[in-house]
Amino acid sequence: MRITRWLVSLLLALAAFQAAAAGVSLKDDRGRTLQLAAPPQRVVSLLPSLTESLCALGGCPRLVGTDRYSNSPPEVVALPKLGGIDDAQVERIVALKPDVVLAATSARIIERLESLGVKVIVVESKTHADVQRSLNTLAQLLGTPERAAPVWERIQREMGEAAARVPPQLRGQRVYFEVDASPYAAGPGSFIGETLVRLGLANIVAPELGPFPKLNPEYVLRAQPDILVGAQRNVGEMPGRPGWSALRAVQRQRICGFDPAHYEVLIRPGPRMGEAALQLADCLAALR
Amino acid sequence: MNGHARLLRRRLVVTLAVLALALVVAGLAAGSEGWSPASLWGPDAPLIVGQIRAPRTLGAWLVGALLGLAGAVAQGLFRNPLADPYLLGAASGATLAVVLGLAAQAMAGHYISLATASLLSSAGLVLGAFLGALGGVLLTLLLSRGAQHTTRLLLAGVVVGVVLGAASDLVTNVAPDALRGKQWFMLGSTSFLGWQSVLLLGAGVLVCVPLAWRLARALDALTLGTDSALSLGLALPRLRLVLVVVLALATGLAVAQSGLIAFVGLVAPHLVRRFAPSAQGYLLVVSALMGGTLLLAADVLARLLIAPQELPVGVLTALLGGGYLLWLLHRRGIE
Amino acid sequence: MSALACADVHVALGGTPVLKGVTLALQPGWTVIVGPNGVGKSTLLRVMAGLLAPASGTVLLQGRPLSAWSARERARQLAWLAQQGEARGELTVRDIVHLGRLPQLGLFTPPGPQDEAIVDAAMAATECSAWQHRHLHALSGGERQRALIARALAVQAPVLLLDEPTTHLDPPHQVALVRLFQRLARTQTVVSVLHDLPLALQADRLVVMKDGRVEAEGAHDDPAVHAALESVFDHAVRVERVGKRFLTIPNLDS
Numbered sequence: 007m008r009i010t011r012w013l014v015s016l017l018l019a020l021a022a023f024q025a026a027a028a029g030v031s032l033k034d035d036r037g038r039t040l041q042l043a044a045p046p047q048r049v050v051s052l053l054p055s056l057t058e059s060l061c062a063l064g065g066c067p068r069l070v071g072t073d074r075y076s077n078s079p080p081e082v083v084a085l086p087k088l089g090g091i092d093d094a095q096v097e098r099i100v101a102l103k104p105d106v107v108l109a110a111t112s113a114r115i116i117e118r119l120e121s122l123g124v125k126v127i128v129v130e131s132k133t134h135a136d137v138q139r140s141l142n143t144l145a146q147l148l149g150t151p152e153r154a155a156p157v158w159e160r161i162q163r164e165m166g167e168a169a170a171r172v173p174p175q176l177r178g179q180r181v182y183f184e185v186d187a188s189p190y191a192a193g194p195g196s197f198i199g200e201t202l203v204r205l206g207l208a209n210i211v212a213p214e215l216g217p218f219p220k221l222n223p224e225y226v227l228r229a230q231p232d233i234l235v236g237a238q239r240n241v242g243e244m245p246g247r248p249g250w251s252a253l254r255a256v257q258r259q260r261i262c263g264f265d266p267a268h269y270e271v272l273i274r275p276g277p278r279m280g281e282a283a284l285q286l287a288d289c290l291a292a293l294r
Numbered sequence: 295m296n297g298h299a300r301l302l303r304r305r306l307v308v309t310l311a312v313l314a315l316a317l318v319v320a321g322l323a324a325g326s327e328g329w330s331p332a333s334l335w336g337p338d339a340p341l342i343v344g345q346i347r348a349p350r351t352l353g354a355w356l357v358g359a360l361l362g363l364a365g366a367v368a369q370g371l372f373r374n375p376l377a378d379p380y381l382l383g384a385a386s387g388a389t390l391a392v393v394l395g396l397a398a399q400a401m402a403g404h405y406i407s408l409a410t411a412s413l414l415s416s417a418g419l420v421l422g423a424f425l426g427a428l429g430g431v432l433l434t435l436l437l438s439r440g441a442q443h444t445t446r447l448l449l450a451g452v453v454v455g456v457v458l459g460a461a462s463d464l465v466t467n468v469a470p471d472a473l474r475g476k477q478w479f480m481l482g483s484t485s486f487l488g489w490q491s492v493l494l495l496g497a498g499v500l501v502c503v504p505l506a507w508r509l510a511r512a513l514d515a516l517t518l519g520t521d522s523a524l525s526l527g528l529a530l531p532r533l534r535l536v537l538v539v540v541l542a543l544a545t546g547l548a549v550a551q552s553g554l555i556a557f558v559g560l561v562a563p564h565l566v567r568r569f570a571p572s573a574q575g576y577l578l579v580v581s582a583l584m585g586g587t588l589l590l591a592a593d594v595l596a597r598l599l600i601a602p603q604e605l606p607v608g609v610l611t612a613l614l615g616g617g618y619l620l621w622l623l624h625r626r627g628i629e
Numbered sequence: 630m631s632a633l634a635c636a637d638v639h640v641a642l643g644g645t646p647v648l649k650g651v652t653l654a655l656q657p658g659w660t661v662i663v664g665p666n667g668v669g670k671s672t673l674l675r676v677m678a679g680l681l682a683p684a685s686g687t688v689l690l691q692g693r694p695l696s697a698w699s700a701r702e703r704a705r706q707l708a709w710l711a712q713q714g715e716a717r718g719e720l721t722v723r724d725i726v727h728l729g730r731l732p733q734l735g736l737f738t739p740p741g742p743q744d745e746a747i748v749d750a751a752m753a754a755t756e757c758s759a760w761q762h763r764h765l766h767a768l769s770g771g772e773r774q775r776a777l778i779a780r781a782l783a784v785q786a787p788v789l790l791l792d793e794p795t796t797h798l799d800p801p802h803q804v805a806l807v808r809l810f811q812r813l814a815r816t817q818t819v820v821s822v823l824h825d826l827p828l829a830l831q832a833d834r835l836v837v838m839k840d841g842r843v844e845a846e847g848a849h850d851d852p853a854v855h856a857a858l859e860s861v862f863d864h865a866v867r868v869e870r871v872g873k874r875f876l877t878i879p880n881l882d883s
Contacts, residue, residue, distance in 0.1 A: 086602075092478040095604055096485055097346045098326040101338065113475070114419055118486045122345055190470060220467050296721065296762030373717060511736050515728050517765075518780070519715030521680050526731040526784075527704025533736075571719035571764050 032146050034127045035111070042125065045149030046105030052091050052115070055131050055276035056108045057082055059141055062157045062277035065148045070102045077270075078278070091115070100124060106147065131275035132217060134200045137161075141277070157277055164280025165204045168287035176233075176290055177206040182226055182255075184236035185273065187243075190220050197275040201283050205290070207233070223247065231255055233293070235286070238263035262289040299571070303580075306570040310583040314355060317590045321351030324594050328601035345488070353487030353551065354593035354607075355586040356495035358558050360502065360548040362585020365559030366566075366578045367506055367541045370513035371534060372444055379559040382447065382538065383454035384545040386462070387430020389554070391422040392479045393462045397469035420491075420550045423479070427546030430454055431538065441534035444520070482555035482608035484593045491551045498547040503582055506540050509533060510575035517574075555608050557615025558585050564622070588614075631655050631689075632788050632818045633677055633707070638686035640672055647672045648683070649841040655788075659814035661829040662822045664838035664861055670822040671712050671792050673838070677820070678709040678790050690788075704732035708784035712792035712822070714773055716765060722776045723761040726751050729783025751782040754809055756802070770797035778806070782813075789813065791821040795828060807831055826858070826866060826877040837861055850875060 030042040050071045051057040057076040060069065066079065071086040073094065086102065089095045094115045099107065106125045109116055116126050127147065129140045138158050145154035181202055183192040192198035194209045196217035202209055210229035211219060227249055234241055234255045241263040245256050255261060264272060264285070272282045322343055323331040334343055364379035371377070380386075396419070435441065438450035466473045487495075512533045515523040524530055548555075562585035566577055592610040599605055631654040640648040647669045655677075662670045675681040677688055679695045688695040690706055698706070708729070716725070729751065730744045740748075752758040755775040765773065774797045781789060795803050807828060810819050814833060823829040830849055837845045837857040845857030855868040858877070866877040 089604070090474075092474050093483065093485065093604075093606065095326060095602075097342060098602060100346060101326055101342060114486050117418065117420075118488060121488050121490065122341070186470070218470060220470070299721070299762060508737065511728075511731070514718075514720060514724065515731060517716060517718035517720060518725070518728065518777075519711055521675070522709070522711050522715070524680055524700075525678055525704060525707070525709035526728060527701035528731065528736070529700055567719055573720055573724050577719075 030147055030149060032127075032143060034143065035130045036128045038128075040106070040125055040127055042105065042147075046147065048102065048104045049106055049108065050088065050099055050102060050104040051076060051108040052088070052094055052113075053108065053110050053129075054078070055274045056110075056129055056140070056144070058274065058276040058278060059131075059137075059144050059157075060108070060148075063141065063145050063148055063153045064150065065144065068148070070104060071099065096122070108144075131197070133195065133197050133275075134279070137197065137275050137277075137279060161277060161280040165201070165283045168280070168283035169205050171284070171287040172205050172207075172290050176293070178208055179232035180208045180210050180229065181233045181235055182210050182229070182231035184234070184240055185218055187240050188220055189223060189226065190218050191226075193217050193219055197279065198272065201279060201286065205283060205287060207290075223249070226250075227253065233260045233262065233290070235262040235289075236264075237269045238265050260293055262286065262293070264289070302570040303572055303576060306566065307580060307583065310580070310587050314583070314587045314590060317587065317594055318351050318355070321354070321590065321594050321597075322347050324597045324601075326597075326602045328598055349489045349492045350484055350487045351590065351593070353492045353495055354484045355590045356492065356499055357484065357487075357548045357552045357555065357586075358562075358589025359499050359582040359586035360495065360544040361555065361559040361589070362562035363499075363502055363506060363578060363582040364541050364544040364548070365561075365585065366563040366574075366581035367513075367537055367544070368559070369563050370510075370516065370574055370578070371537050371541070372448060373516060375564065376560070378557075379541060379545040379548075380455075380554065382451040382541065383430030383434040383458065384427040384542055385430070385549065385554050386455045386458035387433070388423040388427040388546065388549045389476060389479060390458045390462045390465070391426025391429070392419055393465045393472050393476045395419050395422045396472035396475040397465050422550075423553075424546045424550035427549055428542055430458060431542035431546075433458075435535070435538065440531060441538055442531050444534070447534075447538070478606075479553040481606050482549075482553035482611070484552050484589070484596075484607050485604065487551060495547060495551060498544060499582070502540050502544045503579060506537070506578045507575055509537060509540075510573070510578050513537070513574040513578075553608065555589065556612040557619075558589050558611055561615045561618055562588060564618075632657070632691055633820070634689045635673075635677065636687050636689065638673075638676055638683040638688065640669070640676055640681060640683050642672065647841055648676065650686070651841070651843055653836060653843055653846065655818055655820055656834060657814070657818050658833035659810045659819045659821070660834040660836060661832040662820065662836045662838060663824075663826060663829050663858065664844075668838045668861075669841045670838055674709070674790050674792050674820065674822055678707050679703050680709065701732055701735065704786075705784070706786055707788045707790060708781040708786040710777060710781045710789075710791040710794055712796075714770070714777070716773070716777060719764050719766065721762050721764055722752070722757055722768070722772075722779075723748065725765065725776050726757075726761075726779045726783050729780040732784055732786070747785060748783055751779040752776075754782055755779045756805065771799060771802060774798055775802065786817075788818045789820065791819070793824065794821055795823060795825055803828060830868070830875045830877065 030045055031039060033039050047068055048070045049065060049068045051060055051069060052073045054076040057072050058078055061079050066081050069082060069085055071088050072082050073090055074087045076082050088098050091110060091113050096118055100122055104124065106127055107119055108127055108129060111128055111130060119126050129143055131137050131140050141154040141157055145151045183198055185192050191211050193211040193215050194203060194213045199209055210231045230253065232255060234244060241261050245251050250256060268285055271278050271285060323329060323334060325333065325347055361379055368377040368379050368381055369375055434450045434454045437454060438446040441447055462476065466476055512528055515526055515528055563577060563581045566580045566584050592607050596605040596607040596610050634654040635651050638648055638651045651673060664670055676683055690698060726748045727740060730740055734740060752761055755778050757775050757779055778794055795806060798806060813819050829835060832849055834848055835854050836843055837854060839861040844861055845854050847854040858868060859866060865880055867880045868875055868877055
């Protein structure tokens with residue numbers, strides 16, 4: 007009896023040891039399979055949303071360097087900043103001896119790093135589904151696949167809470183979310199657009215225009231959105247644009263402008279999407 | 295040959311060779327920690343110095359050499375001291391190809407088929423830029439109906455530049471993600487040069503420099519004027535075509551690896567002429583030497599000036615090259 | 630036999646007829662083409678050099694049509710000097726004169742001692758040997774002209790076509806050039822377009838042009854040629870005999 011129990015414990019221990027020592031094998035968004043002997047201990051992230059996702063999954067201690075735009079959570083601010091995605095410093099990245107580098111698509115740096123023997127994982131986050139998938143990928147990468155679900159559930163909870171905070175009379179109202187003053191808008195296919203849908207709002211941009219279409223300003227004027235959302239510096243000058251003062255939303259001050267720190271949260275497709283939804287909901291609730 | 299002129303020429307070549315050698319050594323020691331010769335013996339040396347700094351340093355010299363050669367060919371071909379290698383549509387063709395490659399993912403499913411998108415992104419940005427550069431020059435040649443007339447060639451080059459530039463803008467409008475990559479390409483960078491790049495660039499120099507040197511006498515004859523050159527029995531359209539091909543190859547190889555680095559092609563021949571007036575044979579080869587040294591110097595400076603950060607090398611060449619041209623104009627103004 | 634001849638050549642430049650049926654057979658010796666501005670003298674020279682294709686008519690070089698000659702063969706037969714100094718650049722005088730050997734050597738054969746000797750002789754003929762290592766842009770107009778003439782001489786072609794070779798030259802060098810042409814004319818066909826009428830009258834033969842046509846052609850002492858000369862210039866000049874030579878003087882008396 008005792009020998010059996012001892013054997014079972016031994017087997018369990020062996021199994022646990024196996025699981026812990028098992029290599030990581032996963033497919034990134036390029037379709038390439040990455041093999042690592044063990045979960046990476048030294049990670050470089052070249053995209054702010056990936057930095058945030060990694061930290062949300064408990065991977066912050068493993069980060070050894072980030073791109074220049076990563077600033078959240080506060081622990082990453084002190085890390086070496088390695089340039090942007092287009093001008094990342096090859097030598098510094100390699101000198102940090104990372105086990106893996108996280109990047110987004112189509113950057114020359116990926117080719118170069120891989121030719122130097124550095125492993126690169128490409129993770130895209132354009133939609134909510136992408137974010138969920140990237141959380142799963144990153145969690146798997148870290149060797150802790152079970153940590154992805156709680157993070158996603160938290161985001162969902164925050165979304166639900168945010169949806170509840172939106173005043174009922176605003177439901178179904180049509181929003182124009184401006185991403186750039188050109189103007190580029192967030193369409194329903196983008197993660198921002200999806201968040202708006204979760205909050206019960208409609209989008210003046212038709213889905214077939216794509217995730218971030220560049221609009222003719224006339225389109226916006228003709229659509230007469232009920233609510234205007236964007237960065238403070240953009241929405242601040244909207245009334246001054248030719249013809250825009252005729253918008254009902256301008257006349258009734260149905261505008262949500264966000265300062266740079268808060269706007270940053272809105273446009274990062276990562277673990278703070280729930281927080282972004284709450285920000286939006288609070289602003290909407292404050293509208294008259 | 296005049297003794298004094300010969301001395302000047304030899305002195306210039308020796309100076310450039312010595313400078314290049316010194317800069318190569320400096321390039322091996324300059325990196326993300328600034329000036330760190332100790333890193334040459336450190337434990338990471340094979341990787342950091344051997345795999346990153348060495349190919350980048352050599353690559354920078356080779357890119358500069360190709361641009362310098364291309365600039366000298368352009369200035370000889372068009373008999374214009376303000377000609378640069380990007381005149382015939384190579385730059386705009388390469389940019390469009392890069393933008394298409396960057397935007398392929400974004401456009402997939404909406405404007406282009408998924409198959410085209412995956413083809414574009416798998417081709418790689420380097421190959422794309424090279425083919426784009428050649429394509430741009432081909433378009434210019436088609437538009438000008440061969441290399442018959444220099445003026446027509448120039449005009450066609452301008453038209454192609456404008457049209458392909460507009461096409462790039464159109465694509466970045468539709469896929470704004472590609473905009474940043476496009477801006478970096480147009481600024482130029484030596485950061486991504488590896489040993490494979492060095493091999494390609496080296497092959498390019500070995501092909502283009504001797505070929506251009508062989509045709510140098512035709513460029514000499516052209517300095518007399520087109521009709522005079524024709525009266526000497528030169529098959530000018532064919533010769534021009536070969537020179538345009540050399541120009542396209544050299545420029546295409548250079549920009550594919552490092553983007554549109556400014557001013558090196560324009561300034562290198564000027565500097566050679568200033569220090570050692572000579573016939574085209576010498577001018578072409580030494581412009582390559584000069585271009586190589588210039589860009590290598592800019593690259594080393596770019597790594598050192600604000601280490602651990604890097605200045606974009608294109609900014610340095612623009613400042614130095616632009617500054618030199620301004621000074622030149624100032625001096626001419628005084629005279 | 631005439632080394633170079635035109636048969637009923639018509640040329641239009643930009644839609645405007647410039648040469649309206651020129652028939653001319655150049656004789657050995659030194660021929661000068663004269664006429665008022667814009668009558669097509671330079672154009673005729675360029676057609677004969679093969680640089681401009683006539684709309685109709687033929688140019689015969691050594692009895693064969695120009696089009697039957699390859700560019701290089703033609704270049705060995707015809708040396709052409711441009712009217713204006715289009716030349717630019719940092720070449721030395723010696724380098725420029727060496728370019729004259731291109732028709733013989735081609736692009737890839739390096740010059741040999743024989744070519745060097747020809748280059749030396751050409752520079753000596755136009756008296757530029759002393760500054761053969763100066764660069765083109767450092768020369769005066771006259772020096773440049775002499776360097777370019779030397780380039781044309783270095784071709785050693787049986788036919789020399791020179792457009793305004795005396796431009797920028799001061800009287801001593803003009804005279805030296807005339808003596809040179811007279812010497813060359815003994816073995817080659819030298820054709821020059823000249824504005825300077827007194828100099829022109831020292832040639833063996835004159836071709837007088839007006840309105841894209843040849844008005845008269847003949848020896849330098851042919852009265853018919855003199856009459857044509859006075860006529861095409863609207864009698865602003867008069868041909869006078871001075872000793873053994875003929876000169877033109879401005880006609881201020883009528």
